[in-house]
Amino acid sequence: MSQAGGERHVSAEALCPGDGSGDILWLDEPLSFWGGTALDTGVITDVHHPQHGVSLVGRILVMGASRGSSSSSSVLAEQIRAAVAPAAILLGSRDAIVTLGALAAAEIYGTRLPILLLDESGMAGLPRSGPVTVHAAEDGASVCWNA
């Protein structure tokens, strides 16, 4: 992490390469894309989820822990196709289901939704809100923002 003021960044591992920017959105609780989000709008539909009704579209989604059905890969790929997916996903765990959804969409449509894996200190260093920029490539990945 960089010093106070000006531009800040944290490093990460790229699970799916790509670039994205948008307002950061922290999930208050784990979320399953299948059964938890609308296929055609990207809005959280899980009535038990505290962020029920919130849209994921264009957001930099922070998912600390993963949850849910393996059908979530298909749902995320479909949301990427329909342009109602997040702009990037920042993971705290090695979530193969989410990663495969993004990789499959990249294979079919060439649309690259960056998926980054952050360690504990990386997660702790992220801002709670505001715009961030995400870059993920084979040789490294990072999240940048202005403090």
Next chain:
Amino acid sequence: MATTRSVELWLTAEDEAKLAGDHGPGVAMAMRLVVALARVSQATQLIDIESAHIDGCLYHGQAGLDFIEKLVSLGAKVTVPTTLNVSSLDLLHPGLVRLDPAESAAARRLMDAYVAIGARATWTCAPYQLAGRPEAGTDIAWAESNAIVFANSVLGARTARYGDFADVCAAVTGRVPFAGLHVAENRIPTLELDCSTIPDRVLDSDAAWAALGFVVGREVGEQVAILTGITPSVVDEDRMKALGATAASSGGVALVHVAGVTPEAVGAGEAWPGAGIPRIELTPELLRAARDELTTATVGDELNAVAFGTPHFSLAEFAKLAEVLQDRVPFDPSCTVWISTSREVLAEAREQGYAQLCEAVGAKLVVDTCTYLVPILADSVRTAMTTSGKWAWYAPANMGINVVLGTLAECIASARAGRVIRDESSWR
């Protein structure tokens, strides 16, 4: 949580050739995803699989269809024996599933594409009921959570948790990352669930095993547990199916051992449970609490439907049901009994006359899909009863109905009365 940098992945010359497109662009595309999965799971190598079971044939939108049609158009074919999970349609009973024509056509195209890639048109979530099932100790790539836990636990075969896209890419390449439950050390129980205070007579119903599975899923999450204190003679494959399916719904269970019963537990003998692992006592009270948590209607409520066969009804379950229906007492006209099964098991049930008896008293048969996934039950259904913990878990949210988990006897008595009947004596 392992969030360190990726470890080095070692690929064979054959793996590299597949990746480079030497076996065609379809194999290369599938291999790119298998390699990506290996990097995510930090595997150091890939291994061969002997069979695959694909869950991607249930329609979740255009992307799933585009993916498989792209693989097919690039010339990909499965290279290991491959079965297919439930679809969104019942091809033997057209019109039973009420999807709009566009979605119905897309769902059919999805099924056709998976057949075109070389998979068998089995359309079942219980591939372990078909002939030629995997042998103990073999590596396989199975998707569908209940099939995964059954293959690992009851058959002693080895599969990680595969899902959409990963399943078909494994079938096409014949390779998977050496990770998760493919690795012997990851299959050793880390938690003991002591069931010795649950009487055999309570465990003598399939619904009790669904309730037990619910408790197991809640207690263990994604750990590997061993159940102890269960009399081996009360365990059969249908009960293990009920246990695993519910445990994989309420938790992330992919392998559960039963001391003296499942193959790896029998092999380990006295060595399992290992000294010093945590031990939790499961009681009949916990089972009744699970039953009540999987129940959102009240005793005496009007009953509109009963659902059997989630996961798909086996031949042995048909035989049990036929015995109960032998007296040919009809169901209440306001209550429809649905039985979901595979086309292969249905053919066997017809040969035995079980299916005809079920139909004679008014039951309706569904194949290739399942009653909680797609619109099959009448829109007017408010309350349904089931022996299945998985159905009871998903139906209220999927269909907006109330549900009751009950034993086979409770379900049949309730269907005949047209209202929910509970026999507490079978739960104590």
